[in-house]
Amino acid sequence: GAGVSQSPSNKVTEKGKDVELRCDPISGHTALYWYRQSLGQGLEFLIYFQGNSAPDKSGLPSDRFSAERTGGSVSTLTIQRTQQEDSAVYLCASSLDRFSPQPQHFGDGTRLSIL
Amino acid sequence: DAKTTQPPSMDCAEGRAANLPCNHSTISGNEYVYWYRQIHSQGPQYIIHGLKNNETNEMASLIITEDRKSSTLILPHATLRDTAVYYCIVRGGYSGAGSYQLTFGKGTKLSVIP
Numbered sequence: 001g002a003g004v005s006q007s008p009s010n011k012v013t014e015k016g017k018d019v020e021l022r023c024d025p026i027s028g029h030t031a032l033y034w035y036r037q038s039l040g041q042g043l044e045f046l047i048y049f050q051g052n053s054a055p056d057k058s059g060l061p062s063d064r065f066s067a068e069r070t071g072g073s074v075s076t077l078t079i080q081r082t083q084q085e086d087s088a089v090y091l092c093a094s095s096l097d098r099f100s101p102q103p104q105h106f107g108d109g110t111r112l113s114i115l
Numbered sequence: 116d117a118k119t120t121q122p123p124s125m126d127c128a129e130g131r132a133a134n135l136p137c138n139h140s141t142i143s144g145n146e147y148v149y150w151y152r153q154i155h156s157q158g159p160q161y162i163i164h165g166l167k168n169n170e171t172n173e174m175a176s177l178i179i180t181e182d183r184k185s186s187t188l189i190l191p192h193a194t195l196r197d198t199a200v201y202y203c204i205v206r207g208g209y210s211g212a213g214s215y216q217l218t219f220g221k222g223t224k225l226s227v228i229p
Contacts (some may be wrong), residue, residue: 004158033215043159045216056215091158098215101166102145103205106158 002026006092012113015084021077021110025094032075033095033104034067036088037097043091048097049075079112087114119203124224127197133190135223137203140184146207148179150188151219152199159202161221162188193227200224 005024011030013019025032045059049069060066064082069075073084079086089111120138127133139148149164163170165178165186171176176189190197202222206215 031215033217035217042221043217043219045218048215059211059216093158101164103149103161103164104217105161108156110159 003044003092004092004105006090006107006110008059008110009108010111011114012115014115016081018078018080019082019112021079021090021092023075023077023092023094023107025073025092026105027055027073029094029096029105030072031095031098031104032069033093034075035091037085037091037109038088046077070088070091082112082114084114087112119205119220121201121203121223123221124226126226126228127190127193129195129227129229132191132194133188133197133227135188135190135201135225136185137187138140138185139203140203142183143207144169146205148183149204149206149217150175150177151202151204151217152163152197153202153222154196154199154224155161160199162201169213188191191200193225195227195229198227 007022021045031050033048035043037043047057047067051072053067067077089109091109093106095104096102147164147166150162151159153159163175165177165179179186200222202219
């Protein structure tokens with residue numbers, strides 16, 4: 001079946017602009033996760049959703065970052081007033097739910113470059 | 116989550132079995148072992164996971180020692196497309212941040228040689 005889909009695959013924008021990143025999880029997956037990966041670094045957890053609720057937003061780096069999920073499906077990650085340090089690959093993952101050992105499945109990410 | 120230790124790199128001849136080790140000596144009873152791999156410019160790809168029994172799927176086999184302090188991922192017939200960084204991750208039970216955050220270490224860079 002279809003995997004996790006993220007768009008756009010690449011985004012180049014100027015410092016100070018807002019960007020919106022989209023994630024379409026695997027159908028039927030109630031849990032959705034956002035991570036980011038900076039060049040040569042490991043994955044950094046940002047936020048996760050169970051349904052439309054985000055019980056843990058502790059990984060969001062600043063109040064410029066926000067995320068929402070609607071209809072228990074699509075999620076958007078928004079970065080306002082982008083800074084150069086926001087440049088990274090933003091990865092989305094989904095799993096059946098967050099209460100079982102079922103694995104997280106990742107999309108190929110959005111590569112964000114801030115000029 | 117328990118920490119994991121993996122060798123930084125390994126080579127494997129094409130067509131041979133690749134055996135990737137992982138130590139997780141502080142694993143607790145309700146923690147699962149997961150393996151992912153990441154090929155350059157792609158997202159992490161789930162391979163397999165297990166609790167205490169050995170597991171096999173179409174991609175690989177996972178051998179977990181009886182004391183659960185280490186495991187080995189086996190790719191039975193490595194191909195050039197298996198060249199990637201392989202991550203062994205231990206993920207906790209059903210409450211707390213350790214139950215949903217995946218913590219990727221540095222992994223093992225596997226190079227499959229023609």
